[in-house]
Amino acid sequence: MERAPIHGIEVFLTIVREGSMRAAAEVLGVGAPAVSLQMKALEDRLGVDLLFRTTRSIEMTDAGRVLFEAAAPAYRDMVHAVRKSQESAKSTTGTLRLSLSRGAYITAVAPVLAKFRAENPVITLDISWNEELVDIVREGFHAGIRLGDILAPDMIAVRATGPVPSVFFASPDYLKEQGTPKHPRDLLKHHCIRYRQPTSRAIREWWVTEKGQETRIDPPSRLVFDTVVGVIQAARDGHGVGWSMRTTMEEHLRTGELKTVLEPYARPLPPFYIYYPEQNKRVECLRLFVDCLRQQHRQKKAQR
Template sequence: MRLPLATLEIFTAIARHGSLRAAADALGIKPSTVSHQLKALEEQLGTALFIRTTRSISLTEAGRALIRGAGPAFDQLSEAVESARSTGHAARGTLKLAMPEFAYHLYVGPILKSFCAEYPEIELELSLTDALSDILGEELHAGFRLGDRVAQDMVAVRLTQPLPVVVVASPDYLAARGIPETPRDLLLHNCIRYRFQSSGHIAPWSFQSNEGEYSVDVQGNLIANTLPATIDMAKRGLGLAYTFRAYVAPLIDNRVLTPVLDDHLGLTPGFFMYFPREYKSMMPLRLFVDHIKQQQGV
């Protein structure tokens, strides 16, 4: 038998409010509709649910059996509907994000204390990965990426301004191998390369000239698929690394790493968050995006 949910709701309202008219008022429908739906439910079940007199209405044995099961069930349904209505529209709930580890250190880690203090009922779950995440397949809400090229059913929101890049090496490496004066000189050096986890391609080393942007096909005996690993190798004097200047700024300031070729380097598009269009109005996500953008001055 197909569950008669609409008529069960009316039956539950009658049982709880003690009359057909009171049930009609509670549900916002006509008393005649309540009477008609109750009759239809009793006919479908093949038994009377209420004993009706001119002065009162009371449950039959069948009616008492039904309310024992239907009452708690409708309470749960009401809670579920209210939960669905409020999820994503209040400053609470879970927010699951995927991001590269260096993006966490640059942009997310520094704002976590203030974000959590302002929105203590939002639970953040962070997946640190350099791979381009499958938001829907991995049951995430959003991810971070460079540039705004995303799938057609996704939305991209800028988090940062375009980011300067840098080529760095340890002072010991440069003292032993010499300082490259032009990007072409990199062909004579050991360059620590980065491999994208999603595509498997080696990241290009791009430079700027009066004629526009160009890449140098650098070579070396070290490749890693996380940016922190390439920087660690550079710190150990194993070669030159190509990265975001903001990511290694403290190491440059402390003279752990030395920048080279600054006059030949440009900007990357900057970081964006991408997420399904359906999450555009999700309150925890909107609050998180706004918090980062405020900190970045975007």
């Protein structure tokens, strides 16, 4: 399919609308000779004369009238569409679509949600909870929020939290029956409940900190879930020891359904980041949300 000479048509329409090449040149911000050359290039490409040129005026030929009557409305619609697109990107209204895990919501989003909604009451947040790392561009999301070690590549990433505290946990009944582990090596003798990352299908490694050194441990497990909720529920049911971020556990720890173990050894998880493609950085509602996350992170960092 032959590409339409959009720029040349814009020059032609401007000449007709303004009544002269000199006036068109002022509107287009170029010199009159450049307008004349662009007009000639358009006529040469189309193989027809579009304008009668005299020393006093410019008139359209029959071919010029056909082009003007067809192109002028289409050009106005195109200009209107461009303006609407620009206004949409700059608008503080509309819908912001986010993909994130339950842990990301509890840790990064929940602390800023009330403030963001109060400051931006006409922005709708459309949030999809998903443990799986989805293709946010293909699925139509503006941004995603994930731990820093599982971010999608080729994205702008902005830190939303500090390192995320983690905990080892088990139910009181399990600990009463099996005993409480005192050292990470004791986990090799316990029933451990592991988490499989849905996207990579890899079982998440367990890490501990001892005397300033980080060590990976790989306790055997006969119970694996691809959701953190599954790991927590199995631990509540007394099936073994789990490991997860503390923010997802607070309610169960407060009620006593679960107890922490090995607290001095639990290594923090990586920070959460909000990430998005380059083309979304000018979306105003996303910029406002990113700024809100940044401000929250700075405030928490200053309080430490």
